[in-house]
Amino acid sequence: DAGVIQSPRHEVTEMGQEVTLRCKPISGHNSLFWYRQTMMRGLELLIYFNNNVPIDDSGMPEDRFSAKMPNASFSTLKIQPSEPRDSAVYFCASRLGLATANEQFFGPGTRLTVL
Amino acid sequence: DAKTTQPNSMESNEEEPVHLPCNHSTISGTDYIHWYRQLPSQGPEYVIHGLTSNVNNRMASLAIAEDRKSSTLILHRATLRDAAVYYCILGGYNQGGKLIFGQGTELSVKP
Numbered sequence: 371d372a373g374v375i376q377s378p379r380h381e382v383t384e385m386g387q388e389v390t391l392r393c394k395p396i397s398g399h400n401s402l403f404w405y406r407q408t409m410m411r412g413l414e415l416l417i418y419f420n421n422n423v424p425i426d427d428s429g430m431p432e433d434r435f436s437a438k439m440p441n442a443s444f445s446t447l448k449i450q451p452s453e454p455r456d457s458a459v460y461f462c463a464s465r466l467g468l469a470t471a472n473e474q475f476f477g478p479g480t481r482l483t484v485l
Numbered sequence: 486d487a488k489t490t491q492p493n494s495m496e497s498n499e500e501e502p503v504h505l506p507c508n509h510s511t512i513s514g515t516d517y518i519h520w521y522r523q524l525p526s527q528g529p530e531y532v533i534h535g536l537t538s539n540v541n542n543r544m545a546s547l548a549i550a551e552d553r554k555s556s557t558l559i560l561h562r563a564t565l566r567d568a569a570v571y572y573c574i575l576g577g578y579n580q581g582g583k584l585i586f587g588q589g590t591e592l593s594v595k596p
Contacts, residue, residue: 374528401582413529413572413586426581461528470576470584471517476528 374477376462382483388450391480395464403463404447452484489573494591497563505558505590507573512553516577520558522569568594
C-alpha cells in the first residue's frame with residue numbers, strides 16, 4: 371500500500387488566496403483526521419471523519435477553514451481566505467474505525483506558507 | 486481531555502537503552518496508553534500501545550505501572566535513527582476516538 375497520500379507537498383500562496391489541501395487515506399480505512407503543526411502550538415487536531423461523516427470539528431480554527439470528505443478515498447481541507455498565521459504543516463491521517471487501539475497512519479504532510 | 490506529562494527533552498548514547506517516562510495520573514479505566522514518534526520532517530508514526538499489561542514489539546517495550554498512572558517507553562538499543570519527538574497519548578472511549586498530541590519528549594542520540 372502507498373500509505374496516506376497528501377498533495378501538494380509544498381504550497382506557497384499570498385494572503386487572501388484560497389488554498390486546498392488534499393488527502394487520500396489508506397484503502398479500507400474509514401476514519402480520517404486532519405492535523406496542523408506549528409512550533410508555537412504543536413500538533414493540533416482540526417477535524418475528523420468516520421465513514422465520510424464529520425464527527426468532531428471543534429478544532430477547526432474559524433470559518434475560513436472547511437473540510438469535506440465526498441467519498442471514502444478523498445478528503446479536502448480548504449482555507450479561504452488564507453492568512454499568514456495559517457502557515458504550518460498540515461497532516462492527514464487515517465485509521466480503521468474509531469478505536470484508538472488501531473494504528474493511526476499519517477501522511478507526509480503539506481507545508482503551507484502564506485505570504 | 487486526559488492529560489499526560491513528559492519531559493521536554495532527553496539525551497541518550499547510541500546502542501544504550503533509553504527509558505522515556507510519561508505521567509498520566511488522571512487516566513481512566515478504559516484509556517489506552519499510546520506512543521507515537523515523529524522523526525524530523527515526517528509525520529508521526531505508531532510505536533506501541535497498551536492498556537494494563539506490559540507490551541513488547543519489534544520497535545520498543547511499554548512498561549505500565551500497576552496503578553496505571555505512569556508508563557515508560559523503553560528503546561532497548563538506541564540508534565541514531567531513533568532521534569525523534571516521542572508522544573505519550575491517552576486514547577479510548579473517553580476521547581471519542583481522537584488522539585490528542587501534547588508536546589512530547591525530544592530524544593537526541595549521541596554517537
